[in-house]
Amino acid sequence: MMKQWQVAKRILPLLAVFSLLLSACGREDLSVMKPQGPVAQGQYDLMKLSITIMIVVLIIVFAIAAYVLIRFRRRAGQNEVPEQVEGNFKLEVIWTAIPLLLVIVLAVPTVKTIFAQGEDLSNDKNAIQVKVTSHQYWWEFTYPQYDVTTAQDLIIPTGKKIAFELKTADVLHSFWVPSLAGKMDTNPDGTLNKFSFSAPNEGVYRGKCAELCGRSHAFMEFKVKAVSQESFDKWVNEMKAPAVLPEDTQLAEKFKTNCLSCHAVGDQGGPVAPNLTGIGGKQSVAGILLNQGEGQEDGNSVLDNMKEWLHDPQSVKPGNTMPNPKDLGLTDEEIDGIAEYLANYKLDYE
Amino acid sequence: MDWITTVDHKKIAVLYLIAGGFFFGIGGIEAILIRIQLMKPMNDFVSAQVFNELITMHGTTMIFLGVMPIIFAVMNAVVPLQIGARDVAFPFVNALGFWTFLFGGLLLNLSWVMGGAPDAGWTSYTPLSGSEYSGTHGVDFYTIGLQIAGLGTLIGGINFLATIITMRAPGMSYMRMPMFTWTTFITSAIILFAFPAITVGLVLLTFDRILGANFFDVAGGGNPVLWQHIFWIFGHPEVYILILPAFGIISEVIPTFARKRLFGYSSMVFATILIAFLGFMVWAHHMFTTGLGTVANALFSISTMLIAVPTGIKIFNWLFTMWGGQIRFTAANLFAVGFVPTFVMGGVTGVMLASAPADFQFHDTYFVVAHFHYVIVGGLVLGLFSGLHYWWPKMFGRVLSETLGKWTFWTFMIGFQLTFFVQHFLGLMGMQRRIVTYLPNQDFDLLNLVSSVGAFLMGVGVIMFLVNIVITTRKPADAPNDPWEDGRTLEWSIPSPPPEYNFKQTPLVRGIDAYWKEKMAGHTEMTPAEPVGSIHMPSATPLPFVMSVGIFIAGLGLMFSKDDFGNAFMNGLFNNYIVVIIGLLITFGAMALRSLYDDHGWHIEPEDQDEKGVRT
Ligand code: HEM
Ligand SMILES: [Cu+2]
Numbered sequence: 001m002m003k004q005w006q007v008a009k010r011i012l013p014l015l016a017v018f019s020l021l022l023s024a025c026g027r028e029d030l031s032v033m034k035p036q037g038p039v040a041q042g043q044y045d046l047m048k049l050s051i052t053i054m055i056v057v058l059i060i061v062f063a064i065a066a067y068v069l070i071r072f073r074r075r076a077g078q079n080e081v082p083e084q085v086e087g088n089f090k091l092e093v094i095w096t097a098i099p100l101l102l103v104i105v106l107a108v109p110t111v112k113t114i115f116a117q118g119e120d121l122s123n124d125k126n127a128i129q130v131k132v133t134s135h136q137y138w139w140e141f142t143y144p145q146y147d148v149t150t151a152q153d154l155i156i157p158t159g160k161k162i163a164f165e166l167k168t169a170d171v172l173h174s175f176w177v178p179s180l181a182g183k184m185d186t187n188p189d190g191t192l193n194k195f196s197f198s199a200p201n202e203g204v205y206r207g208k209c210a211e212l213c214g215r216s217h218a219f220m221e222f223k224v225k226a227v228s229q230e231s232f233d234k235w236v237n238e239m240k241a242p243a244v245l246p247e248d249t250q251l252a253e254k255f256k257t258n259c260l261s262c263h264a265v266g267d268q269g270g271p272v273a274p275n276l277t278g279i280g281g282k283q284s285v286a287g288i289l290l291n292q293g294e295g296q297e298d299g300n301s302v303l304d305n306m307k308e309w310l311h312d313p314q315s316v317k318p319g320n321t322m323p324n325p326k327d328l329g330l331t332d333e334e335i336d337g338i339a340e341y342l343a344n345y346k347l348d349y350e
Numbered sequence: 351m352d353w354i355t356t357v358d359h360k361k362i363a364v365l366y367l368i369a370g371g372f373f374f375g376i377g378g379i380e381a382i383l384i385r386i387q388l389m390k391p392m393n394d395f396v397s398a399q400v401f402n403e404l405i406t407m408h409g410t411t412m413i414f415l416g417v418m419p420i421i422f423a424v425m426n427a428v429v430p431l432q433i434g435a436r437d438v439a440f441p442f443v444n445a446l447g448f449w450t451f452l453f454g455g456l457l458l459n460l461s462w463v464m465g466g467a468p469d470a471g472w473t474s475y476t477p478l479s480g481s482e483y484s485g486t487h488g489v490d491f492y493t494i495g496l497q498i499a500g501l502g503t504l505i506g507g508i509n510f511l512a513t514i515i516t517m518r519a520p521g522m523s524y525m526r527m528p529m530f531t532w533t534t535f536i537t538s539a540i541i542l543f544a545f546p547a548i549t550v551g552l553v554l555l556t557f558d559r560i561l562g563a564n565f566f567d568v569a570g571g572g573n574p575v576l577w578q579h580i581f582w583i584f585g586h587p588e589v590y591i592l593i594l595p596a597f598g599i600i601s602e603v604i605p606t607f608a609r610k611r612l613f614g615y616s617s618m619v620f621a622t623i624l625i626a627f628l629g630f631m632v633w634a635h636h637m638f639t640t641g642l643g644t645v646a647n648a649l650f651s652i653s654t655m656l657i658a659v660p661t662g663i664k665i666f667n668w669l670f671t672m673w674g675g676q677i678r679f680t681a682a683n684l685f686a687v688g689f690v691p692t693f694v695m696g697g698v699t700g701v702m703l704a705s706a707p708a709d710f711q712f713h714d715t716y717f718v719v720a721h722f723h724y725v726i727v728g729g730l731v732l733g734l735f736s737g738l739h740y741w742w743p744k745m746f747g748r749v750l751s752e753t754l755g756k757w758t759f760w761t762f763m764i765g766f767q768l769t770f771f772v773q774h775f776l777g778l779m780g781m782q783r784r785i786v787t788y789l790p791n792q793d794f795d796l797l798n799l800v801s802s803v804g805a806f807l808m809g810v811g812v813i814m815f816l817v818n819i820v821i822t823t824r825k826p827a828d829a830p831n832d833p834w835e836d837g838r839t840l841e842w843s844i845p846s847p848p849p850e851y852n853f854k855q856t857p858l859v860r861g862i863d864a865y866w867k868e869k870m871a872g873h874t875e876m877t878p879a880e881p882v883g884s885i886h887m888p889s890a891t892p893l894p895f896v897m898s899v900g901i902f903i904a905g906l907g908l909m910f911s912k913d914d915f916g917n918a919f920m921n922g923l924f925n926n927y928i929v930v931i932i933g934l935l936i937t938f939g940a941m942a943l944r945s946l947y948d949d950h951g952w953h954i955e956p957e958d959q960d961e962k963g964v965r966t
Contacts, residue, residue, distance in 0.1 A: 026779030026793050032711045033778050046708045054698035061694050064669050069687065072608070074676035081870070082675050087614035091670065092663065096617075099662035103655045106705060110655075111648045113707040118644035136483075171478040172574065174639060174714060178780040182710020185639050188477070188568040191575050193641035206792075210639075210714040210782045212471045213478060215398040218785035290789065297791045318398045 029295060030206045032178045039181040039197040042113050049109060053102050121163035121196045128156060132166045134173035134186040136213060137220040137317055138274050138287060148239045149264075151274030152287045154224045157232035158202055166193045174211035177224050183210045199226035204283055204295065215319035219288040227350060234349035239277055243268045246341040255338055258328045265345070273322065278347035285309050286316055306339040355890035357441035358850060362448050363427035363745065369452050370419030376459065377416045378812060380408035385769075385805040388798050391790035401786035402469040403488065407462070409472030410492065413588070414499055415455040417730055421595045422451075422506055424737050425534045427745045429510065431841035431848060432528045434519025434857045434864075434876075439512035441888045442944070447505035449898035454499025457905055461491035468492035471784060473581055474555070476566035476574040481559045487909060493556045494905040500545055500552070501901075507541030510534055519840070520879040521859035525619070528839045528863075529612060532619055533598030536626045537591050543630065544587035551580035560912065575640055582633035590629040592726060594622060596693075596733025597664060600686050602839065603740050604668055607683035608675030609836050611863055614667040621660035621667075628657045638706045639713050647706040654704035661697055665690060680834070681755025685736035688763050692732060696724030699774065714784075717777025723770045735762070735815070740834075747827030747847045754818040758811050765807025772797040772804075838866035843876045851885045854878075854959050885954045897940040904933025 028034045035041040121127045133140040142149045156162050166175055168186040176183035181197035199205065209220035227235070243266025246252040260269035265276045280302050284290050286309050290299035300308075311332075313322045325335050353365065384404050387395045396404065430438055438444050461467040466486030470479035479489045514535045518527070527535070555577070557563035564570025566577050605612045612618060634642055634650040642650075668690055677683070699721040703709050712718055735758070743749045776797050781788060788794050832842040840857060841848075843865045855878035861867045868876055907929025915921050923929055 025775055030780040030792060031778065032780060040711075043707045043711050046705050047702065047711070050702040050705055050708065054702060057698055058691075058694060061665060061669070062691055064666075065687075065691055068669055068672045069677065072672055072675050072677050074609070074678050078676050082608075082610050084611045085613060085670075085674065086611070087617065087667075088670075092614050092617050092667075095662055095666040096659060099659045103652075103658055103701070106701065107652050107655055110651050110705040110707065113705075114644050114648050114651065117707055118647075171483050172475055176782070178711065182707065183639050183713060184710070185641060187641065188574060190568060190573065191641060206780065208780065208782050212402070212475070212784040214483060215402060217402075218398065218782075218787055288789070 027206075027295075028179065029204060030178055034179060036179040036201060036203065036205065037181065037197055037199045039117060040179055042117060043182050046109060046113055050106055053106060057102070117195075119196070120194055121161055122165060122194055124161065124163060127161040127163040127196065129163050129165070130154065130156075132164055132175055132186065134166075134168045134170075134175065134209070134213075134220075136170050137209070137216040137320055139175075139207075139209075139220070139222045140169075140271075140274065143236070146236045146240075148236055149271065149275050150239065150277065152222050152284065153282045154207070154222065155232060155235050156199060156224060156226050157229045158226045159198060159200055160229070161196050161198045163196045164194060166195075171213050172211050173209045173213045173220065175207070176210040177205050177207040179205050180224060185211060199224065202226050202228065216317040219286075219317045221284070221287045223283040225283065231349050235347060238347040238349050239266075242266050243277070244345060246337065248337065251334060251337050251341070254330060254334055255341070258325065258330060259338070262322075276342060276345070279345055280306075280343045281346035286313070289316060301343075303339060303343040306343045307336060310335045310339050352890075354895050355892045357437075357445045357888050357890055357894075359426045359430050359438050359441065359444060360745070360848065360850075362444055363423045363425075365448050365452075366419045366423035366426060369448075369455070370416060370423055373411050373415035373455055373459075374417065374420065375812075377408050377411035378809065380404050380411065382805055382809055384408060385802040387786065388788075389802040390799065391788050391792075391795055393787055396786070398786045399469065402471075402784070403462075403467035405784055406468045406471050406474075406488075406492075407459075410458065410468070410496070411455075412726075413472065413592070414496060414503075415451075415458070417592060417726070417734065418503060419451060419455075420734050420738075421537075421592070421730075422448075422503075424599070424734070424741065425510060425595065428741055428841060429531050429534050430513065430517070431744070431844065431852060432531045432839050433514060433517060433522055434840050434853055434859065435513065435517040436852050436856075436885065437888065438509050439516055440509050442891065442894060443505055444509050445891075446894035446897060447502040447509065449502070449894045450505065450901060451499045451502030453898045453902040454495050454497070454502060454905075457498060457902055458491050458495030461488055461495075464491075473585070474577075475581075476555070476558070476577045477568075479555065479559075479577075480567060490556070490559060490909045493552045493559065494909055497549065497552045497556070498898075498901055498905055500548060503541060504545045504549070507538040507545070510538040511542065514538075519853075519856050519859050522864070525616065526859060526862050526864070529601035529615070529618060530595070530598035533594040533601075533622055536622050537594045540587045540591050540594070540626050540629065544584045544591065547580055548584035548588075551577065551584065554580070556908075560908065575637075578637055578640060579633070582636045583630075586633040586636065587626075587629045589722075589725070590626060592730050593733075594625065596689070596730045596737075597622065599733045599737035599740070600668060600689055603682050603686040603736050604671050605863075606740070606834055606836050606838055607678045607680060607686070608672045609678075610671055610675040611838070611866075612667070613670040613673075614663070615862060617663055618667055621663040624660040625657060628653065628660070632657065635704060635706075635709070638709045651704055651706045655701055658697065658701050665694055665697075680739070681750065681752050681759060682736050682739035682834075684756060684759045685732050685739065688759065689729060689732040689736065692724060692728035692763075692766070696721060696728055699724065712777060714782055715777035716773040716781045716783055719783050720770045720773035720777065723773075727766060727770070732763075735759070741841075742822075743829035743833040744841055744846050744848070746823070747829045748822045748825055749829050749833050750822050751818050754814055754821070758814040758818065761814060762808055762811030765804045765809075765811055768804025769801050769808060770804070772800050776801075832865075836866075838863035840864050840876065843868070849959070851887065851954055851959070854885075855882055856880050882956050882959070884956065885959070886951055887954060888951045889949050891944075891949070893940045893944050897937045900933045900936030900938075900940065902933070903936065904930045907931075907933055 025033050035044045129144055131142040140151050141154045166184055166186040168188055174183045174185045180199055184193050184195045203226055205224040207222040207224055246255055262273035263269050263276045285305035289305035290296040291302045292299040309316055310325050387393055466488045468488035470484050554565040558565050564572045566572045566574050601612055632654040635654045638647050703712050739750055739755050779793055781794050829846040831845055857876035858879040910924045
């Protein structure tokens, strides 16, 4: 017993070093190993437990292997035949029992977490309900309690539980914000998924689509922006304010006929494509062209990104369903004008 | 011509090896292209479409057309010899299995030149793989190519079952069977139960795509999650189809080069059976994030973790086989010894994945890519390299160069660890899998570069192995019966390569490790169980080849049956299913010929029974 504790004492610092190493990995707004909310934290705790168990297993196996390989190599002139051992019942029982024990140690908290995190909050009055609809290749977020719809940036108040209901408009996608919670698939009607998370700290967290969904799967990113409750309320109000249209009436007309047939701003337009209300203030254009801002080291200006997108959406997200504005009959100047208008369309809520 | 008509299990093994090696090469090139693309952020070496085709074909090719046939090659070469048989139970069917596999594989790879490879991932999840979202013929190549290739696998599996059940030499009870034969037996049983699932799945998907059915289409009352269940009910056991033979190889190589019998033989057998059984109970662990509900997730979590128990038994048994032995580090044994820790790595990350809430984070990330490559490459491919170095002299009568073999091992092993170890961290840091590129400054850049460099090293290792083969083939075939000197099982008691009929006289088996037992008793040969006599052999026949060609033509015909070729003649041929019918007529014609024409085979008389094989 004493001896075993000695061994454990030696392993412990190793583990400490290892967990340090682990948590040194990745960005706070993205890495699974730097959880920023209770759900991700619970999952990370399980991962740490399993990793610890597994490292102990690895150390034991590697140690035995190293010992055997060094100690029992065949030496020159060694010709007598080694004893042909059949097996050893006791030993075999031991190495059946030990893995079984380890599995139980891991299985118990696993099952506990499964049930704890599987709670359905869709009728919880205190939770913010969000319906997530995934499209090739963009994300739509609807807040039924507030009658607000937005895209690409999911705005949430800190500390509140967010109850998601997920569905897809086309193929399967998977909704994943590593630093806040594990992923959940978006299935078609009939097999809708629910889950929830919360973000105690203000900040912007990177989200990804995690299920192969076609050509632009890699570019189907989104951001979760956690803001204070007041900011959130302000944001909701701003979202519901009447639309701001380009000042140049001719341009406004072009924008209405060509763009609002699919997109919406404020109270105008349609739901086929991402809602553009306040798009100039978002973290990215099209989810993937990062706008300059905190934590976005090589973001370009909103305007540059907007122009890049509008001049050739296919080169940014191959296979997406937005028509090229040029093909809609817009001139380069008009496109730049619309880009400028959109880049300056910001909501004031922070 | 000889090769097209052969029904000899040893030649079919060589065919499987060449074809499997060829596809493995294609899959490897695809892997290298993927890694070049991912070497740096926002790279545009390939387009997003081509990238999706590359990952899809890489996964599909490696699993179905690369490693499976090489496993079949080793099984064909070794199992009849290990059980003291003169061939497999159904030599004709054995040849048929090979040719359907080959033509299925060729059909699948034709997609690269015939207008677009499949692009929905090797799992081909619906609706992405439906005709609405995958408009080229890519996925049709996938469904029909795999269907034909899968037919070959199923046939092969059934053949091995029959062979092992009925053709063991006198005295070889089940509990005296060599471990590789045991794992072949269990693998074949898994094939028998798992492949019908994928067969049905592929038929349903074909119907959806080509005939407009609605099995997986919500709008038509179908359910896309159904595909996932069908796919994984096959797909999970498939993993065990791959890894169990590797377990078998390791269980042969380690005892030979430790000069000790396998530790805990009966617990090994028991563990193998248990793994196969549990393998069927855990398919939904690929679907935790699909939303099965808490109870299902809990049950599948626990049943998955349980697999660690029999696997652990195996690992410790191997380690204790070496304990007290006299280990020789031949190339074959280096691969076997390298297998153990590498596979343990893949195993422990498997247990981590089994914890459903944690899997919500791991799933569909590079952590998973790392995990299954540790199992498949670190387990199976190392196992195959080990087995090939080990049995090469038996198959070809020439011992592979040991020096080159060791170089192969070290380059491949170091390259492998570089490639895949860092991917665990990439996954944890938030990198999803199957992405054509990634934004810079997410801490992904350096690790991806390391991973790509490792992949090149692995490529170099594989090339060294090929060089080794070429060099060795040019040397005379003079390997002794028992080139490792410590061979334990029956195959080492006969010449290398074996004569056409394998055993002049069927041997009498007196215990586990039959040949070793005789050697220890001071004998140099097995005691025969029968007098020297005339040996009955099956006739060579081109019919299996012809039947497969027919299926291949029918498959192509079905795929293009809805196309407009802009040419009345071609339209008429395809749209009226005439090509399909021609193909099927060829196949059924060959079958009829086979049934109507009695072929009694031929005999080798004792005076013609020369000792050594006459092949390459
Ligand atoms: C040179 C060795 C190899 C390298 C460098 C390599 C690399 C890769 C990479 C980068 C991916 C793509 C990951 C993703 O984005 O999803 C991948 C996927 C895959 N690989 Fe490998 N691989 C190698 C060998 C193998 C072998 C030998 C097998 C199986 C026998 C295999 C099976 C798979 C499978 C099943 C996938 C998933 C494909 C899919 O997502 O549809 N790989 N590999
Ligand atoms: Cu996606």
